[in-house]
Amino acid sequence: MTASELILISIVIPTYNYGHLLPRALDSVLGQMANDVELIVVDDGSCDNTNEVLATYATRCPRLHAIHQANAGAAAARNRGIREAHGRYALLLDADDELLPNALDTLRSVVKIKPEAGMVLGAQLSVFPDGRERLRLASPVPVASPRELTRLYLLQKRISISHCCSLFRRDLLLQRPYPEQLRNGEDIPVFAYLLVSAPVATTDVPLAKIYKHADSLRHSRDKEEAYALSIVHEVFEHLPVECQSLRKRYAAQRYLSLFRAALNAGDRAQARRFYSKAIRLNPSQSLRWSYLSKALRMLFGG
Template identity: 45%
Template sequence: MTAPGILLSVVIPTYNYGHLLGRVLDSVLSQLTDECELVVIDDGSSDETPKVLETISAGRPSGFRWLRQNNAGAAAARNAGLRASRGSHVLFLDADDQLLPGALAAICSAFRDDSRATVVIGGRLTRWPDGREKRHPPPRRVDDDPCRRVADHLLDKTLSVSHGAVAVARELVDGRPYPEAFRGREDIPVSAYWLACGRIKVIDIPLVRIHKHPDSLRHAVKVSESLEQALADEIFRGLPDECQKLKPSYLAQRYLALSRAAAQTGERSTARRHLLAALRADPGQLLARGQLRKLIKAWMGSCRRWPE
């Protein structure tokens, strides 16, 4: 449900990140104006998260609300935040990250300047625990063909979409909620849909600092062929018919990644099984984007560490 005058809602899901919440909330609250709001969803945290949110709420900052739900995962928390928000556009932000100064003003200006835009993409910074930081500029060019955009995102990895660096019109977000059955990588089906169905506008400024640490929301989850198949089904279920031709290539890439991972841990029979699955899906992917080189490197490392 939208409210007159609210152009942008920032939605932050959080689970047991009470020790980091102050950083991300300060980065947003310091930028709020009358046309922006901040909605935080506590996904059943068992740490100091509720206390942190109550303390901030007691100060009655304008445009700030928070809700608590039983633990249901990041996807469910984002969907709950979307339902509770009232802006005509939405920016999802992870609780362990940090909105950069001027980000909200830049996003709002982009949507005001181009009323047809439904997706605004900016750059991002990545910071590691040792203080190293890397700048990731926004894409130089976004193809007019929706399926080419999806291929650039899923296959070529030249069109990145990250929470905090992309804002989306509500009607587009409403059309593809986060899939709550997945407890990891649930953002991929959503971002692919945004790129396939949205009108893209790129702004050449960094919007978010993404902090890398072991227990972040982006921490790797255990994967399998069945999980990769289920995720691929979920991704392509929401895409236009003309994009379905990309599915075998996407699956092949994912199976090749599983094969490399298995080889690196000495599980050679498993690595061979994943390799065969990739070849069945799309044999051409073995020669795409250095896949063969990476696979050979993984197998050579396996042979050195675990000689038969």
Template identity: 45%
Template sequence: MAADAGESVRLSVVIPAYNYAHLLRRAVDSVMAQLRPDCELLVVDDGSTDATPQLLAEAEALHRPGFRHLRQDNAGAAAARNAGLRLSRGDYLLFLDADDELLPGALDAVCAAVQAQPRASVFLGGRVTRRADGREKYHPPPAALAPDLCERLADYLLRKKIGMGHGSTIVRRELIARRPYPESLRGGEDIPVFAHLFAQGEFGTIAQPLVRIHKHADSLRHLARDSDGRMALLIDEIFRGLPASCERIRGAYAARRYLSLFRIALRQGAYRRAGRHWREAVRQDARQAFALRQFRKNLKAVLAGLLRRKAA
């Protein structure tokens, strides 16, 4: 039994959905199977053209109370998440992607952590990633965070010591309301939100894995569509409003992002675009572009591109 309209809600789970009807039921069922009286599930249909509206109507008839859904014109994942934020009643928010699933016991673990760590406004939980071939890997939350904001940011953006993602990050509602998802971005919109949480709240951890994240072709397709302009917009959004001392991280992070685009373009055989991304990576931070670890990745991508070109 979930919360009625007049009852207090501790946690709102928000799922933005766009043309994922074939996967959305799994996500919805994973939440509803463990819904508590102090939790709710909201699904925002971002103008889907598949069977998503019918699926959500059936789910609402089956699961009420505790389940609500909203349909809006297509405006992107950031706008859908912000719509869910406005509709939510919970003290805390957990955003779940439509192609992922909460693991059994996740909501109990979150609510227990909120009660045990009342000073924390952000919680980082464990997560499991599953590849298309069925292989899984567990990613625990960080054991501790650096006391310095810029070091935390570097651990998140550069060193990958802090894993933050939808399904395993729980945030006080007012923190997201203060800095909502940037609707100008149509990809990577979670990164600025997560980056700014380091400057706003005290962190708690949940060792239990909360979510299974499914890696598939659509997960990577958004990166391939990133243009130089969109990438610059993302980087500006991440660092906007952060202390000036954190600007030292900006060039290195930008170079890493452009190197990723460079490798994707090579694998696709888009050599002119790859060259443009490479030049921009060098301009942002040549040390990153020629670092040994990056060099190995780049060499592998170059060889893959050459093999593709030869096969064509």
């Protein structure tokens, strides 16, 4: 058996201009490295000191595999790392976050008990800019049909999936790569596919600290409608036939999100157009009071 065949978990860290934070992520992994773990960092065309940081760490950890590529976005960096990896499972750690001690031991125990799992969801500590921390437990995932799981994840938002505190079966990630034309929301199609493709295991042990940034709440409205429809297409492109009946409802939900964003930006003309499209796609969803009240205030100048 070769060394690569012994790898259970491949930790993939995509990074772009995070040289000042990358050591925190690397140290959190190196503190729990073992023979069944590999560490891959994909530098997505950084122009800061990331290269120097990686060179320094490579002298301390010869098993760190650093990949440098021209800037192509987080999705492309994740895909590259997944292709280069050897593990049965992949943990995708963002460069500005960190694993908690014993995270890998916890994941080993879970997959030993449930080796058929395609995904393991763990708890996380969310760290806010003011230093506050909040524990978020893993979402319970029922044994249900692909359609019901898709509904709970996309429409009801009852299932939460995040990088850093989740473990994914690598063969499934190779079957449904991250859509590289999307620069945000690219994880939604992948998570939806994983959810319906194999059983899900959960643990309430916190696996990672995930740092929240104030700028993460800002989203560009450039070509926002085309972008939202691209996400809808990517999500349903790889889902089973029984899930396709949810496509219109999910498209309506995306339009309702566009409606809210347009209202917040003071663009009432676009808000009216987006709300009209949402109603045509799914009247019952669009006429919920949380949306209807905003639409009425918009129409009557409230």
